[in-house]
Amino acid sequence: MTYCVAMRLDAGLLFASDSRTNAGVDHIATFRKMNVFEAPGERLIVLLSAGNLATTQSVISLLRQRLEHEGEHLLNRRSMYDVAELVGRTVKEIVARDANSQSLGQGVDFGGNFIVGGQIRGEEPRLFHVYAQGNFIEACEDTPYFQIGESKYGKPIIDRVINTGTSLKEAAKCTLISFDSTIRSNLSVGLPIDMLLYRAHSFAPAAPHRVTADDPYFNKLRRGWGEGLKRVFAKLPDEDWFA
Secondary structure, eight states, X not given: OOEEEEEEETTEEEEEXXXXXXXXXXXXXXXXXXEEEEETXXXXXXXXXXXOHHHHHHHHHHHHHGGGSSSOOTTTOSSHHHHHHHHHHHHHHHHHHHHTOTTSOXXXXXXXXXXXXXXXXXXXXXXXXXXXXXXXXXXXXXXXXEEEESOTTTHHHHHHHOOTTOOXXXXXXXXXXXXXXXHHHOTTOOSXXXXXXXETTXXXXXXXXXXXXXXXXXXXXXXXXXXXXXXXXXXXXXXXXXX
């Protein structure tokens, strides 16, 4: 399992993903789930992935391979909508290929979900959730963020804090708390966390930051959040109907 979050804010875009793909008793595997495609000064495209690891890795590999050939690829699509459509078609292509393989057993889930976001010069930053079936939806003012993977534990804090006017710094803080809540409640999500902040219209080179177990800010944040919750809980009034 995994946990990925992306936000489309007035200030820009935020992307974050954990790196755990297996959490058995004696086997924990780590793979990067954030992939960046960029043309300096012209476009930045970020893909976050969750689901069947073979499917998602094949999709990313095929998208990268096609950058070297003529035809449609991520760096020549005219809009982020066209980028999301291309990712969706590639997902369907890989799922159909693997699902139809006679060498594979029955009951295997080949699905993979992607969050696709970025900016192409000439349009605003945009964010899409691409489903395993290849269709997709776009983030909007009412729904400025997407989650994929193990999302339920980290959703409440985001719902309470995030809106399109939230700054990138506040969004990053909220996202790390969301990850901490998820990591504490689910073994299948784990450190390190990859995070990328992009300021709208900057077209700056992508600089993902990796949050590890010994990251001083993350540890300060998770301690402060836990202690703060206990203080607030202690101050809440007791009910008056329980004898």
